[in-house]
Amino acid sequence: MDLGRRIASRLAAATAERITGAGLDNAQLNRPHIERSVLDLAPLAFGDGDRAVVVAAGPSLRRRDSIARLARSGFKGAIVAVDSALGACLRAGVLPHVVVTVDPHPERIVRWFGDPDLTAPPADDYFRRQEMDRTHAVDEVAANRKLVELVDRYGPRLRVAAATSAAPKVVERCRQSGMTLYWWNPMYDDYDRADSVSRRLHRDNGLPCLNGGGNVGTAAWVLTHAVLGKRRIGLIGMDFGYAPGTKYEQTQYYPELREMFGDRLGEAFIRIENPTTGETWLTDPAYYWFRDVFFEMSREADCETVNCTEGGILCGPEIKAVTLEEFVNG
Amino acid sequence: MTDYLKGNYKVDAKIEEPQGEAPNSTDEFEKKALSRLGGSICFVSKKGFLWKGDGADGSGTKDR
Numbered sequence: 001m002d003l004g005r006r007i008a009s010r011l012a013a014a015t016a017e018r019i020t021g022a023g024l025d026n027a028q029l030n031r032p033h034i035e036r037s038v039l040d041l042a043p044l045a046f047g048d049g050d051r052a053v054v055v056a057a058g059p060s061l062r063r064r065d066s067i068a069r070l071a072r073s074g075f076k077g078a079i080v081a082v083d084s085a086l087g088a089c090l091r092a093g094v095l096p097h098v099v100v101t102v103d104p105h106p107e108r109i110v111r112w113f114g115d116p117d118l119t120a121p122p123a124d125d126y127f128r129r130q131e132m133d134r135t136h137a138v139d140e141v142a143a144n145r146k147l148v149e150l151v152d153r154y155g156p157r158l159r160v161a162a163a164t165s166a167a168p169k170v171v172e173r174c175r176q177s178g179m180t181l182y183w184w185n186p187m188y189d190d191y192d193r194a195d196s197v198s199r200r201l202h203r204d205n206g207l208p209c210l211n212g213g214g215n216v217g218t219a220a221w222v223l224t225h226a227v228l229g230k231r232r233i234g235l236i237g238m239d240f241g242y243a244p245g246t247k248y249e250q251t252q253y254y255p256e257l258r259e260m261f262g263d264r265l266g267e268a269f270i271r272i273e274n275p276t277t278g279e280t281w282l283t284d285p286a287y288y289w290f291r292d293v294f295f296e297m298s299r300e301a302d303c304e305t306v307n308c309t310e311g312g313i314l315c316g317p318e319i320k321a322v323t324l325e326e327f328v329n330g
Numbered sequence: 331m332t333d334y335l336k337g338n339y340k341v342d343a344k345i346e347e348p349q350g351e352a353p354n355s356t357d358e359f360e361k362k363a364l365s366r367l368g369g370s371i372c373f374v375s376k377k378g379f380l381w382k383g384d385g386a387d388g389s390g391t392k393d394r
Contacts, residue, residue, distance in 0.1 A: 003356060007363045012375070015368035023371075039382070103370035163371065186371045191381050198374075202383050209381040212371030219371055226379035256366040261359060268363070286367050293373045301379070 004270045007285035008292065015214060020188050020197060022104040023165030027185070027201060030164050030171055037207055038161050038184040038227055046097035051077030052230035053308075053327075055096065056217035057084035058239030059246070060311035066236040066324060067092040073328040080224045082216045083112040083170075085237060087135070090150045095157060098228070099179075100220040101170055102163035102186060102212060110169045111136075113177070114148030129250060155179045161223055164207065184223075187211045213293045214286075221294075225303035232304050234327040239312030240291045241272065241283035253284050272313040276321045281313050288313075295319075 001009075046052075053070060061067060070079070071094050081089050081096035083103075089096055103109045108126055111118070118141060121128070127136035135143040151158075155177030162171065162181045174181055187209040188197040198209045210226070212219040217238050224230050242251050248258075248265060257268050270288050273280045283291070291313055298305050298318045307314050308324040315321060322330065 003359065007360055007367065010360070010364055011368045012373050014364040016372045018365070018368055019370065019372070105370070165371065187374045187377065187381060188372050189374060190377055192377075198381070202381070206383075208383070211374055211377060211379050211381075212369075214369030214371060214373045216370060218373075222379045253367055257363075260362045260366065264359065284367075285363065286369060290369065296375070297379070 002270070003264070003267045004285050004288065007268065008270075008288040011214070011286060011289040012293075016188060019104060019165070023163075023186055023188070024197065024201065026104050026166060026168060027164035027205065029168045030162075030166065030183075031205060033171055033175065033181065034164070034183045034205060034207070036180070036182045038182045038210070038223065039208055041098060041159065041161065041182050042227055042229060046228060047078035048076040050229070050231040051075075051234070052224045052228065052232075053077065053079050053234045053236060053324075054217070054220050054224055054238065055079065055081040055085045055089060055094075056220070056235065056237040056239070057082055057088065058217075058237045058241070058309065058312055059243040060239050060309040061085065061088060061237035063243060064236075064310045064324075066308070066310075067094055069324050070094060070236065070328075073325060075328045078224070078228060078230055080220050080228070082220050083109060084216070086112055087114075087147045087150070090147075090154055091135075095154060098159050098161050098182075098223070100161045100216055100223060101166050101174075102216045102219050104165045104167055106167050106169065109167050110173050111144065111147075113170060113173045114144055114146075114151045115169075115173070116148050116176075118144045129254070151177050161220075161227075163210075163212070163219070164201070164205065183207050184227075185209045186219075211297070213297055214290045218290060218294055218297065221305070222297070225301055230303060232306065234306045234308045234324065235314070236308050236324060238307070238309055238314055239281070240287040240294070241281040241313040243311065244279050244281060246282055251282070251284055253286060257284065272315075274311060274313065274315050276315065277311060279311065281311065283313050 079096045080098045083101040158179045191198040307321040
């Protein structure tokens with residue numbers, strides 16, 4: 001097994017070890033703001049019928065113009081977006097029924113909601129360097145300012161499914177812009193164990209625990225079928241990889257991988273051919289782990305999952321791939 | 331702690347640190363990678379999607 005895949009196979013335990021402390025700390029800080037459970041979303045019955053589209057923020061979203069196509073398609077089902085796709089949705093005139101946020105990072109995630117305190121480009125080049133939302137790469141401060149305005153305008157009409165692990169700065173921004181928050185706990189471990197962190201957290205705040213699958217995109221998909229009860233789910237922007245031609249330095253974990261692997265950087269990356277498009281996509285150990293987890297979870301899910309990304313590495317027998325229009329009209 | 335663990339004797343034997351693997355070994359790379367990489371939320375295998383607790387009213391079930 002090559003280095004990248006070997007690392008990927010051990011990321012479940014490594015993730016738990018790395019983020020559980022921060023998530024639990026945030027759960028305590030967020031406690032005074034918890035008024036609603038994510039279970040309160042279920043009776044609201046978003047959209048017509050049992051269909052939903054989950055909007056993630058991978059590069060195919062822009063390459064395939066997926067959000068504009070979704071807006072033009074006349075799709076009547078539910079739309080659930082990850083936090084990093086919120087800006088792209090609002091710019092395209094798509095108002096998601098639910099926005100999902102989970103990441104405990106203290107500084108970065110608020111940017112997906114527009115950070116009112118940002119007045120100069122930060123030293124952290126996370127947003128400039130990557131290709132998740134190119135508007136941030138051109139003029140970070142101006143892009144942020146526009147996003148602040150958009151989120152302020154639409155905030156009172158937005159519902160956020162917020163994990164208790166979410167950074168307090170994100171929670172403050174959501175509340176300040178008038179969003180309604182619906183809370184849930186990340187499932188940290190096996191709740192059947194007597195010493196379970198998940199069980200202790202549930203006992204403390206009474207909220208349900210969602211199995212997040214490693215990332216906000218998978219968490220949004222879990223919420224869409226396990227909480228909202230949707231049975232046919234189309235995915236857009238859920239690539240778990242980087243488009244052909246992407247340079248290593250434009251990938252999410254590049255600084256960490258470069259520091260760790262130096263000259264052997266390339267060994268950490270994995271190349272996967274998408275059978276639908278014939279393109280070879282690049283992925284890293286974290287995204288490769290997300291993909292494996294998604295396949296495992298999709299085999300257990302009580303819903304049909306349809307990949308409408310027209311790209312990425314989420315291709316396998318478990319998940320049918322069609323165009324967005326075929327999904328909407330099928 | 332050092333206030334309580336001061337040595338009051340010297341040992342004759344020379345203590346040598348065990349030889350670790352070379353810093354550029356694959357194991358070392360993996361160890362470093364695992365401390366820096368990963369997701370923003372956990373994944374718990376074979377535990378379903380939603381756990382509402384063990385409520386006596388029957389609502390606390392593992393939903394798939």
